[in-house]
Structures are given as structure tokens and as C-alpha cells.
Amino acid sequence: MTLTYINDELHLNGHSLRGLTEQYGTPLFVYDEDALRNQCRRYHSVFEGESLDYSISYASKAFTSIQMVKLLEEEDMKLDVVSAGELYTALEAGFPASHIHFHGNNKTTEEIEYALEMGIGLFVVDAMDEVALLDRLADQPVDVLLRINPGIDVNTHSYIQTGQEDSKFGLSIQNGTAQEAIDRIHSSNQLNFKGVHYHLGSQISEEGPFLKALEVVFEWLSSTSIDVEILNMGGGYGVRYTEEDVRFPIEEGFSRIIGKLKSLADEYDIAFPHIMIEPGRSIAAEAGITVYEVGVVKDIPGVSRYVSIDGGMSDHIRTPLYDAKYEVLTVDAGEGKNIDSHVVGKLCESGDVIGKNLSLPENIRRGDLIAVGTTGAYHYSMASNYNQMRKPAVVFVTEDNVREVIRRQSLKQLVENDVI
Numbered sequence: 001m002t003l004t005y006i007n008d009e010l011h012l013n014g015h016s017l018r019g020l021t022e023q024y025g026t027p028l029f030v031y032d033e034d035a036l037r038n039q040c041r042r043y044h045s046v047f048e049g050e051s052l053d054y055s056i057s058y059a060s061k062a063f064t065s066i067q068m069v070k071l072l073e074e075e076d077m078k079l080d081v082v083s084a085g086e087l088y089t090a091l092e093a094g095f096p097a098s099h100i101h102f103h104g105n106n107k108t109t110e111e112i113e114y115a116l117e118m119g120i121g122l123f124v125v126d127a128m129d130e131v132a133l134l135d136r137l138a139d140q141p142v143d144v145l146l147r148i149n150p151g152i153d154v155n156t157h158s159y160i161q162t163g164q165e166d167s168k169f170g171l172s173i174q175n176g177t178a179q180e181a182i183d184r185i186h187s188s189n190q191l192n193f194k195g196v197h198y199h200l201g202s203q204i205s206e207e208g209p210f211l212k213a214l215e216v217v218f219e220w221l222s223s224t225s226i227d228v229e230i231l232n233m234g235g236g237y238g239v240r241y242t243e244e245d246v247r248f249p250i251e252e253g254f255s256r257i258i259g260k261l262k263s264l265a266d267e268y269d270i271a272f273p274h275i276m277i278e279p280g281r282s283i284a285a286e287a288g289i290t291v292y293e294v295g296v297v298k299d300i301p302g303v304s305r306y307v308s309i310d311g312g313m314s315d316h317i318r319t320p321l322y323d324a325k326y327e328v329l330t331v332d333a334g335e336g337k338n339i340d341s342h343v344v345g346k347l348c349e350s351g352d353v354i355g356k357n358l359s360l361p362e363n364i365r366r367g368d369l370i371a372v373g374t375t376g377a378y379h380y381s382m383a384s385n386y387n388q389m390r391k392p393a394v395v396f397v398t399e400d401n402v403r404e405v406i407r408r409q410s411l412k413q414l415v416e417n418d419v420i
């Protein structure tokens with residue numbers, strides 16, 4: 001993403017952000033469409049370079065919409081969905097059901113029936129009970145992976161750690177439940193066991209945990225004589241929110257992961273499986289920003305200054321929820337000095353904060369615009385209507401094109417399900 005000041009005004013790929021907000025309103029999510037595509041291509045090229053049988057599935061939960069799904073199909077991506085809603089969005093976009101796999105620690109009967117009816121490619125079974133339920137509901141053969149828990153702790157926020165032993169996700173390889181589930185899948189009527197999946201956590205910045213997981217999983221596969229056609233290593237590849245963050249090094253990291261895979265397959269004499277990964281954040285996060293308009297600026301002399309924007313935790317929950325840090329840019333390059341400011345939302349909670357002690361122009365005032373970086377993943381998708389706030393519009397921008405991909409919610413839509 002190229003953000004540059006032209007005539008003291010912030011532009012994304014040559015488009016004035018102020019101009020975009022005049023057309024689409026604020027708050028506004030703006031994505032660099034080429035950046036989205038480039039990330040997909042980077043993942044493809046590492047695997048293509050290794051001549052592997054592989055697929056890259058995008059984790060819809062990071063950000064999905066009909067146009068996003070269309071873009072993903074154009075980029076030869078597959079899709080991971082975790083709910084009837086994500087599946088519906090994908091199918092509405094015309095995405096092939098056979099390229100979709102269904103995750104979730106508690107898929108409902110209704111969701112399983114819907115996914116079966118639509119003929120999705122793979123179910124990732126997450127619990128013993130789900131083996132029986134899926135087998136009972138399926139009236140023809142279904143391919144399944146088992147989500148295993150390799151028992152690996154990763155260094156990330158505890159809310160987004162998933163591969164440790166004490167987790168609601170997957171079945172443990174240590175305590176034998178993973179193997180038991182695979183035995184049950186083998187003895188079921190309709191389920192074809194295709195392989196295993198694990199997801200260690202999110203926002204992981206180095207390959208160490210992935211290498212460790214491979215060692216643990218290969219040793220387990222070999223000791224249990226479980227044959228896998230597919231090995232799905234999940235997502236979790238970290239991005240840069242602020243200069244403190246280290247991005248997961250996609251090319252170097254995967255070159256080492258693939259090297260490890262090859263050596264382990266040799267060592268344990270295991271046929272090389274089809275490799276799947278499921279990046280979400282690292283495809284979308286850095287391709288998106290949110291633009292807000294400044295309203296009230298409140299100085300509490302000797303204490304602090306609050307700069308309020310016209311959105312907040314309804315479109316930016318990651319700071320209240322995970323204490324996540326962001327970089328904030330002014331859209332109009334102000335003159336004069338900067339002072340420490342708390343950027344806060346307009347929702348009725350003190351925790352509705354975008355960032356504390358950020359450096360913003362002393363003369364910032366109502367009507368100015370600010371842009372919050374790296375909001376392309378887990379922002380729109382985690383947006384809510386709290387305080388009856390409307391979900392913002394989303395636009396995709398290339399050098400020579402701007403297109404609205406999600407319209408701003410209307411007031412009417414806020415009550416459309418209300419019984420009058």
C-alpha cells in the first residue's frame with residue numbers, strides 16, 4: 001500500500017482520501033486492491049517454486065464480502081469458512097463449493113445440513129460428537145480432515161492462541177482423543193478421512209512454532225501409522241501494525257517450513273501430502289485502512305487531550321478487546337507541532353479507544369480526517385451495530401479505479417428485522 005502526501009493531502013495509490021470520503025462518507029474502509037492480490041500471489045509463488053501439491057485457502061473471518069470472494073477466486077485461492085453466513089457469502093459470490101472447507105468448534109446441525117446440501121469440499125471435524133453427527137447427516141460420502149491439537153504454545157495474545165493443550169479447538173494428540181476420532185471416522189459410513197489440520201494461533205511473527213508443530217505432528221503420524229493425504233497447517237502469519245511488530249517472513253519462513261516438511265517426510269518415510277495453509281490476516285490486514293472524521297477535540301489542561309472520531313469500537317474493536325496498537329496518520333498534513341493525544345471513538349464506553357498517546361497536530365480540529373493503518377483484517381468483519389452504529393462502507397482502490405464493494409448500512413437496515 002502506498003500512502004503519500006500530495007499537496008499536503010494523504011493519497012492512496014494516487015487517490016485523495018478526502019475525495020473518497022466526500023463520495024462514500026466516513027468512517028470508510030479503503031483497501032488497496034493490488035495489495036490484496038499481491039499477498040495471494042506471494043503465497044502462491046513460494047509453493048509453486050517448490051513444485052508442491054498445495055492449496056492456499058483464505059480465512060474468510062479476516063474480511064469477507066462478495067467482491068472480496070470474487071477477487072480471491074480470480075487469485076486462485078480456496079476458502080475457509082466457519083459459519084453458514086460465511087458460506088452463504090462465498091456461494092453468493094459464485095465461489096465453487098468444492099473449493100470451500102468448513103471449520104468451527106461447534107458447527108450447528110443446520111450449518112452442517114446447509115454445507116452438505118451445497119456440496120462443500122471438506123469438513124474440518126473438530127470434536128468427537130461431530131464425527132457421529134456428520135456421519136448421520138451425510139447421505140453421500142464426505143471428505144473430512146480432523147482438527148488436531150498439537151499442544152504448542154505460541155507467543156501471541158492469549159485470546160488468539162489456539163494450539164495449546166487447554167483449548168476449545170481440536171482434539172489432542174497427547175491424550176489420544178485425536179487418534180480415537182480418526183478411528184471413528186475410518187469406521188463411519190460416509191466420512192472419508194483425508195488428513196489433519198491444526199492452527200496454532202494468530203499474529204505469529206516467526207516460523208519457529210510452525211517448525212515445532214511439524215516435528216510433533218510427523219512424529220505422531222509415524223508412531224500411530226496414520227496416513228494423511230492432506231496436511232493443513234492453518235493460518236496465523238503475523239503482520240505489521242506498528243514499527244514494534246515483525247511481519248512473518250512469507251518467502252523465507254515458508255522456504256524453511258517446506259524444507260522441514262521435506263526432511264520430515266523423508267525421515268519418517270511418509271508420502272508427501274497435499275499441503276494447505278489458511279492465511280487470513282496476512283492477506284487482508286495491511287491492504288486496508290480506515291478513514292475517520294474528527295469531531296470533538298477536548299483538552300483537559302495538564303491532563304490529556306481527547307480527539308474524537310466518528311466511529312469507534314463498532315468498527316474498531318481490536319484495541320478495546322486486545323489492547324492492539326495502531327499507527328494513525330492525519331489526512332491533511334497539518335502545520336505546527338504535534339502533541340500527545342488520545343484518539344477515541346464516539347461510543348458510550350470509556351474503553352472505546354483507537355489509540356492512546358498518539359502524536360497528532362496541535363491544531364487538529366472538527367472536520368479534519370485521520371487514517372488508521374492496517375485495518376484490513378478483523379475490523380469490518382468484527383464490526384457491530386453497538387449503539388445502533390451503522391457499519392461503514394468499504395471501497396477497493398487500484399491506481400486507475402475505485403469501486404465500492406460494501407455500501408454503508410442505512411438507518412432503515414438497523415431496524416429491518418424489528419417487529420413493528
Ligand code: LLP
Binds near residue numbers: 103199318
Ligand atoms: N485457520 C483457522 C482455523 C483459524 O482459526 C484462523 C483464525 C485462521 C485460519 C486465520 O488466521 P490468521 O491468518 O488470520 O491469523 N480476531 C482476532 C483473530 C482471530 C483469529 C481466529 N482464527 C484478531 O483480530 O486478532
